[in-house]
Amino acid sequence: MKLRLLSLFKFAYLSLYLIIMIFPLYWIVITSLKPQKDIFSFPLKYWPDTITMDNFVNIFKISKFHIYIGNSFLIAITAALVVLVIAILSAYVLARFSFRGHRQIMLAFFATQMLPGFIALAPLYLMMSNMHLLNSRMSLILMYTVGLIPFSTIMLRGFFQRIPGSLEEAAMIDGCSRWSALVRIIIPVMLPGIASTFIFAFVQNWNELFLAVMFIDNDALKTLPVAMNSFIMKFDVDWGAMSAGAVLSIIPTILIFAFAQRFIVEGLTQGAEKG
Amino acid sequence: MKNQRLFILSGLLPALLLVLVFTYYPFFKGIMMAFQEYKLFDLRNVHYIGLDNFKAAFKDPKFLMALKNSGYWVFCSLILQFMFGLILALLMKKQFRGRGIYQGFAFYSWALSGFLIGMIWKWMFNSQIGVINDLLLKFGIIHERIGFLSDPKWAMVSNIVANVWYGVAFFAIMLLAALQSVPSELYEAAEMDGATGWRKLMNVTLPYIMPTIIATTLLRAIWIFNDPAIIYGLTNGGPAGSTHILSSLMLDKIIYGGDYGAASAIGIIMMVILLLYTIFFLAVTKAEKVGDF
Numbered sequence: 001m002k003l004r005l006l007s008l009f010k011f012a013y014l015s016l017y018l019i020i021m022i023f024p025l026y027w028i029v030i031t032s033l034k035p036q037k038d039i040f041s042f043p044l045k046y047w048p049d050t051i052t053m054d055n056f057v058n059i060f061k062i063s064k065f066h067i068y069i070g071n072s073f074l075i076a077i078t079a080a081l082v083v084l085v086i087a088i089l090s091a092y093v094l095a096r097f098s099f100r101g102h103r104q105i106m107l108a109f110f111a112t113q114m115l116p117g118f119i120a121l122a123p124l125y126l127m128m129s130n131m132h133l134l135n136s137r138m139s140l141i142l143m144y145t146v147g148l149i150p151f152s153t154i155m156l157r158g159f160f161q162r163i164p165g166s167l168e169e170a171a172m173i174d175g176c177s178r179w180s181a182l183v184r185i186i187i188p189v190m191l192p193g194i195a196s197t198f199i200f201a202f203v204q205n206w207n208e209l210f211l212a213v214m215f216i217d218n219d220a221l222k223t224l225p226v227a228m229n230s231f232i233m234k235f236d237v238d239w240g241a242m243s244a245g246a247v248l249s250i251i252p253t254i255l256i257f258a259f260a261q262r263f264i265v266e267g268l269t270q271g272a273e274k275g
Numbered sequence: 276m277k278n279q280r281l282f283i284l285s286g287l288l289p290a291l292l293l294v295l296v297f298t299y300y301p302f303f304k305g306i307m308m309a310f311q312e313y314k315l316f317d318l319r320n321v322h323y324i325g326l327d328n329f330k331a332a333f334k335d336p337k338f339l340m341a342l343k344n345s346g347y348w349v350f351c352s353l354i355l356q357f358m359f360g361l362i363l364a365l366l367m368k369k370q371f372r373g374r375g376i377y378q379g380f381a382f383y384s385w386a387l388s389g390f391l392i393g394m395i396w397k398w399m400f401n402s403q404i405g406v407i408n409d410l411l412l413k414f415g416i417i418h419e420r421i422g423f424l425s426d427p428k429w430a431m432v433s434n435i436v437a438n439v440w441y442g443v444a445f446f447a448i449m450l451l452a453a454l455q456s457v458p459s460e461l462y463e464a465a466e467m468d469g470a471t472g473w474r475k476l477m478n479v480t481l482p483y484i485m486p487t488i489i490a491t492t493l494l495r496a497i498w499i500f501n502d503p504a505i506i507y508g509l510t511n512g513g514p515a516g517s518t519h520i521l522s523s524l525m526l527d528k529i530i531y532g533g534d535y536g537a538a539s540a541i542g543i544i545m546m547v548i549l550l551l552y553t554i555f556f557l558a559v560t561k562a563e564k565v566g567d568f
Contacts, residue, residue, distance in 0.1 A: 006472075010366045014377065017363060020440065021381055024395050027406055031398070044409045090290035093283050105291065112298055113494070114549060116501050118525050119542035122308060122315075122535035123301035146297040149290050178282050207388030209504065210526065225390060232394065239398055246391055257386035258379050 025250075032056065032243040039240050055244035062241065067220060068227040069248065075137050075223060076205035079144035080198050083152050086145070087197065091156035092182060096165060109150035117147075118210075125214050135218045143215070144205045152197050159193030160186070196263035203253050224249045308539040315533030328540035338541070341519040344431060345548075348438070348520050349499050355439045357492060360446025365476075367447070368454045382444040389441065393508020396437040400424050400509075427517040430510050434518055438505050446491060453487035454480065489560045496556075497549055521545050 031039055033051045059065045094106065124143070125134075133139040167189070168181040176184065187194070209225040216222055222230070228245050235241060312324045332338045363381070367374060384392065399406050400423040411417045423433045457480060465479050481488075503523035506512065512519040512527055519527065521541055528538035 013362060014366055017359070017443075018377065018380055021384060024392075024399060024440070025383075027399060028395050040404055042404075044404065044406060086289045086293070089286040093286035097279070097283050099283055105287065108294070108299075112294065114497050114501075114553075115302060116522060116525070116542045116545045116549070118522060118529065119305035119539055119546075120298065120301035121305070121529055122313070122538065123304035124297070127297075127301060143297065146293045149294055150298075153290060178278075203386050207391075209388065209390045209507075213530065225388060228391070228394070242394070243398070246395060249391060250387060253386040254383055257383055261379055261382065 028243045028246050028250075031239060032247045034240065036240050055240040056248070059241045059244050059248075062235070063227060063231070064219065065227070065245070065248070068222050068224045071137065071221060072206055072224040072249075073252075075140050075144065076202050079141045079148070079205050080201035082141070082145045083148045083201050084194060084198055087149055087152035087156050088187070088194070090149070091153045092160055092186070094153065095157045095160035106154075109153055112150040121210070121214060124211075128215055134215055135221055136215075137221060139215045140208075140212055140223070143211050144201075144208060147211075148201045148204060152201060155197050155200070156190075156193060159190055163189055192263055195260065199256055199260050199263065203256065206249075206253055305535075305539050306543060308535050309543045311536050313534075313536040313539075315535060324536075328536045329544070331537065332540050332544065337516045337519065337524065338521075340516060341521050341524040344518065345500060345520040345522075347431065348435060349496055351435045352438045352442060352499050353492060353496050355435075356442040356495070357446050357488075359439070359443045361450055363443065363447040364450035364454055365480075367451055382448060384441050385444045385448070387441075389502060389504025390508040392437055392441050393434075393505040393510075396433070396440075396505075397424065397509050400433050424510055425514055427514055430514060430518045434506050434509055437509055438499065441505060442495070442499070445495065449487060449491045450484065453484040457483045489556075493553065493556050496552065500545070500549065521548075 030046075030048060032055050033053075034045065034048045035050055035052050035054065038045050038048055038050075094102065128134050128139045133142070163186060168176075168178070168185050171181040171185045172178065207225065208223075209229060212223045212226045213229060216226055224245075228242070228249060231242055231245060309328055310323055310325060311321055312327075313321050367378070367381075400408075402408060402420050402422045402425060405423070407423065408417075408420045412420070421429060423429045461479050461483065462475060465475050470478060500520075501522050503520060503526050506518060506520060506523045507526065510518040512523055516524075522545065525538045525541040525545070528534045528541065532538075
């Protein structure tokens, strides 16, 4: 009897939670597919009579949406790749060697996760201005890379620590240098961890808004979040277009997440536990 | 040996250099700005003014409101996210059919940006055509529409609802991973002593995952405190500044006011609060080790 009650509770809780999680996504997708007049009609339509792609066509007409999508992909992927290279090196060193300053470096990386980042926003703006990088994709690639180095290092370090050091030592006895042992032996074993770090970095970059708002003014260089942000200011009432934009900006991260969610979860928890 | 030192150096140098130049340097520069009159539109008039930015902050009702809101925002969001997340993790611990698919749908909010989440909830909370008002009316829970975003009484609650929706997944993920690492021998031993469901939870499960609980609540509170994205997307501090937290007010001062001095002063106050919180938290939980986390 007690067991039945428990499994009933379990079923109810899990179902209710799932409905609450899915509903906002459903609602924004449905809104994006409704004709303009149905979006604001009473009573609300939970299931549209007619489905239209007009809102999607419209956002490409009223704005350079394909350019924003391109910018977002370019910046997010480039920064994620660069951060991988840099973080693999630092994570490997921090996982395998002990040396003076080791603890301090780890601490410095951890601390970046806790600082209120906006304190640095204004000086960064001035630095970018001095380096003539305002209104360039380069500024965002640089900033996203830097921003992700500490977390990616911590995460990858967790993965390196799971691989026994004897693996590359054997290769080095056979005459490999440390570099080639790292590239040829360790990195292939680490691929799941590297994939999860890359995906995590990509999603973070794809979603970043505030640095992009500060640094990018030029319409042709905007990323998706910045475009959506200026959308809100310009077309506050056009919820058809806005929901279409939201759906388009959500799709890549959801696809990636559905595909690689196991890796991400493992990466997050590994990095945290072994830190 | 010399080779090894070279390897260590060249492996760390890019990461260290970039973080020092583009994180720590601007960060300390920002701290200096808190003691300066520093407005983006009046850069010729930059000069040190001592504690004036701090004094101005504590005289500003908007700031005091944001200070109060920050506490409310962190406390409610954290408790609710943790509670719902822990229950979810406990229920998902045992394998059931379709758990993988369930996990995908249950956790996807984690992949969205806070700004977009705020925007989507803004659409749902709308007082005229919002679906939440419509559903509440349909089920007879309310009898007239609520101005979730225009009524200061409700606006902060609305932000917290969106934030809880967003953050449950984080706790569920972390706690689920911790739960799955509890060695089964511990349960077997407890069962031999005659422990049943509830007792096993209190005496075996929770103590074992306590380090994860402490670390996740500590870190998550800091992130919730620091991240204004949902508020920016949902109410952007409105109506009339009633839903600003410290970080969103700080962002507001930068983006709309260009007042870097005032913003940095708020940032320093935030840091002091975070520091006190961390010290207090670690003292209470006696978890000095979490510092290594």
